[in-house]
Amino acid sequence: MPAHDAPFRPVQPVRAYQRVAEQIEDRILGGDLPPGSRLPAERELVNQFAVGRSTVREALRVLQSAGLIRSRPGDPLGAEVLGVTPDNLSSALGRLTRSHLSSLGELVQFRMVLDAESNRLAARLHREADLARMAEQIDRMEALIDVGLHAFSEADALFHQAVAEASRNALLGLCARAVHDAVVDVIKGRIASSDDTRAWMERSVAHHRQVLAAIRERDGERAAALARRALYDYYADHVEEEKRELLAAALEDGSVAGPALR
């Protein structure tokens, strides 16, 4: 590419709060300021950055809305560093859905894609230790059925995290988690939450055992299809009528080849 094609880039003004936020963000992402550590007090940051307090506060607001830090009034230790979480991913996805740019059906379909792919990769790339972790979480789920839905869901999340680790792609797992949270947020309150929760949990455990078996046998196709089927069965009723057939389209991916294969 010729150098004179774009010799100078337009330079846009950089606000003071951006510089402050960038410096702190770099420290957090760079590994200084690990999760759990504390930022100096705002008035101290004012000294270190040599800016006004409102500037520091706007920078902290940006970092907080990105989920990197959390501050509490009166905390003499300063704002807490949270590290990188998928929280803002899910809030961004939730915004997309709330703005009707995407629908619940699309979110569910997205989860079908992500979970299926996680399972597929896990089936191909897992090691022995991964299987043990997954089995352990399924056992925990089964034991926690009587404790309550919350504890159960926690073990469920850990199972999926184990699958994500086995797939050797943390990003897929994080995004799946974010989409899951967004779905829960959208569907919240609309769920029947009837007293068949227990039956559902038992079915869920059985489903997870099937997935684990497929992964253990390195049958990625079956593991993927199981994830798609479970999500479809669980969410299809909540999805808008006209979107349901689209979901069904994702359901058949991979298991049956397209009509005009080659």
Place this chain on the structure above:
Amino acid sequence: MPAHDAPFRPVQPVRAYQRVAEQIEDRILGGDLPPGSRLPAERELVNQFAVGRSTVREALRVLQSAGLIRSRPGDPLGAEVLGVTPDNLSSALGRLTRSHLSSLGELVQFRMVLDAESNRLAARLHREADLARMAEQIDRMEALIDVGLHAFSEADALFHQAVAEASRNALLGLCARAVHDAVVDVIKGRIASSDDTRAWMERSVAHHRQVLAAIRERDGERAAALARRALYDYYADHVEEEKRELLAAALEDGSVAGPALR
């Protein structure tokens, strides 16, 4: 579920700036305040919300960092409403990568999954008008080869947008775009950018025509495989050595079943 199981939820204090940000965000996502419209001036918002200016400003900072609005000093029209964009999605993904929670290889693999699925769905669900839009953008790309990489990439993005529309899942397209941006951001500067740009553009056009043909023939499997292959060929050299075999794993998905198939 028994009502007395959790009779009261812990109530956490809601900051004033949050309330302000929520109100504005709801208006934007709800459809009042469409993209392109303007917010009142800060000092006017101070009157309407009955809070201090710093509170209003922190709320606006949050909205701005979420990509919902953009403000410019001296603009007598007030902050501009941008609507929902995938920008914060891609910045969130970029943060994940920069923090070494995920790697370039995972990003590329993620793109392979998303693009492949978009293509697959587009092959299954497209209508005639979709095909026309895609063909039009490919022609534009070809015409813009001589104009420059920037214009070319723009047409390329429009092609993928057309595919996303055909897939009837806007979310997939938006996320694919976000991941694309994150990849570009990570790889920026590291790319050779040699003078074979023109050759690459020509190959790219040919690749897109192949994809379009596969979609037109409703061969979702082939369309998906084409996307995976193109991404792999283009990015494999930039991916960390130890991650490359993982990419290859994604490459074979769907086209060849896992080694232990049934």
Place this chain on the structure above:
DNA sequence: GAAATCAACTGGTCTGACCAGCTGTCCGGT
């Protein structure tokens, strides 16, 4: 009529102040 000027905005920043909440210390009662 075109160009320079200027007044009235805007957002960005700083300062200083006050409030409410948290925490460790210190003091008095047991």
Place this chain on the structure above:
DNA sequence: ACCGGACAGCTGGTCAGACCAGTTGATTTC
């Protein structure tokens, strides 16, 4: 010696007022 409450000194959250620089459009000037 121990324990519990008051309190001082911090924290972050909010507000008010000020100033600056940039934008804009009307006004003046040539």
